[in-house]
Amino acid sequence: MKTEIERRTFLSRIWKWGFGLVAVAGAWTTWDILQPASPSGFGGLIKNGKAAEVPSTSVETISAAQAYVTKAPDDEVVALWWRCPHLGCRVPWCESAGEFECPCHGSRFNRLGEYRAGPSPRGMDRFAIEIVDEAVLIDTGTIENGPPPGPETIDEPVGPPCEGGDHG
Numbered sequence: 498m499k500t501e502i503e504r505r506t507f508l509s510r511i512w513k514w515g516f517g518l519v520a521v522a523g524a525w526t527t528w529d530i531l532q533p534a535s536p537s538g539f540g541g542l543i544k545n546g547k548a549a550e551v552p553s554t555s556v557e558t559i560s561a562a563q564a565y566v567t568k569a570p571d572d573e574v575v576a577l578w579w580r581c582p583h584l585g586c587r588v589p590w591c592e593s594a595g596e597f598e599c600p601c602h603g604s605r606f607n608r609l610g611e612y613r614a615g616p617s618p619r620g621m622d623r624f625a626i627e628i629v630d631e632a633v634l635i636d637t638g639t640i641e642n643g644p645p646p647g648p649e650t651i652d653e654p655v656g657p658p659c660e661g662g663d664h665g
């Protein structure tokens with residue numbers, strides 16, 4: 498009789514442990530599925546090189562982020578979205594002019610993406626930046642409107658244009 502009770506107790510415990518394990522596995526799987534995927538590629542965080550290597554007199558193109566990175570005079574890294582705020586054309590950097598020149602309707606921006614001329618309503622939009630272990634992370638999911646037209650914060654000369662236009 499006692500053996501029968503012990504057997505039932507043993508089987509009962511086995512069943513409880515089994516159900517417990519299944520419940521824990523189900524809860525973990527549900528939690529894991531509901532976690533947001535860490536985005537990579539455009540729309541997520543894109544790792545670039547070291548902050549110390551970001552140019553301060555020109556720009557570096559980061560195609561995966563659709564961005565140009567450069568440095569402000571205070572050494573702050575700035576990531577500019579290459580999409581023109583006017584109608585969305587890609588705005589190339591013109592090294593000879595030392596500025597961005599939109600090929601669609603002629604908007605121009607200085608090295609920090611600040612508005613210089615043309616129909617764009619503002620300067621070039623910017624991505625949020627994180628510096629982690631000296632590496633630049635461009636958060637392409639966080640876009641801040643470019644600055645409104647106004648005085649430029651840098652005073653850099655304008656050279657010959659790339660699109661054959663004049664800068665008058």
Ligand code: FES
Pocket residue numbers: 581582583584585586599600601602603604615616617
């Ligand atoms: S799209 Fe760039 S000026 Fe119009």
